[in-house]
Amino acid sequence: MSQKFDELINSFIDNNVGIAGNFLSASLSENLRQNIYSLQKGEQMKYAGIGNEAIAEATQKMRGDKIYWLDKKNNNVHEQKFLDRVENFIDHLNKTCYTGINDYEFHYAVYEQGSAYKKHKDQFKTDNKRKYSLICYLNNGWKPADGGELLIYQNEKIQTISPNAQKAVFFKSDEMEHEVLTANKPRMSITGWLKRS
Structure with missing residues (x-):
């Protein structure tokens, strides 16, 4: 996996936005999708809040995704594999770039038809522990007509x-x-943050 880790890091160094295709294997991506379907069936996906307050309103205007936090205590083999990959990436990142990352948090995110997330930054004004954002997508056969693109704003340019x-x-x-x-x-993904306390 170090090749994929390097692809993500090197593209980040070149453009401030790292992108790596096939960062997840096809089987892991599909199994994580199936996890989301199970969570949806059990009505465990909940509308996300804004900021680090315990606020989650289905009618909020800023964001419309539903989330469920990953945790090794969930004892889900596919989540374990994903989080192991994240930990291996953090080890590689720390060894090659001396970032000092020592924690992380990730959640499933589902944008149902018609939902979006307005322009924002991921670091809280009252908490600077989040250093890097990492998003892994789980959408097979996604087409331009499906929408849901991520827009990143950088120096008057939009990626x-x-x-x-x-x-x-x-x-x-x-x-x-x-x-x-x-x-x-x-639209399905796993979204999270690499943190330094």
Whole structure:
């Protein structure tokens, strides 16, 4: 996996936004999708809140995704594999770039048809522990007409990234303003942050 880790890091160094296709294997991506379907069936996906307050309103205007936090205590083999990959990436990142990352948090994110997330940064004003954002997409056969692209704003330029399965996107949480365009069909990902306390 070090080749994929390097692809993500090197593209980040070149453009401040790292992108790696096939960061997740096809089988892991599909198994994580199936996890989301199970969570949806059990009504465990909940509308996300804004900021680090315990606020989650289904009618909020800023974001419309539903989430479920990953945790090794969930004892889900596919989540374990994903989080193991994240830990291996952090080890590689720390060894090659001396970032000092020592923690992380990730959640499933589902944008149902018609939902979006307006322009924002990922680091809280009252908490600077989030250093890097890492998004891994789980959408098979995604087409331009499906919408839901990630827009990243940088130096008057806008980078458009399609949320295709297995792809990972990596950027600094406190620097990059970004948004998710309206999804025209359900859009799935795992989104999280590499942290330094």
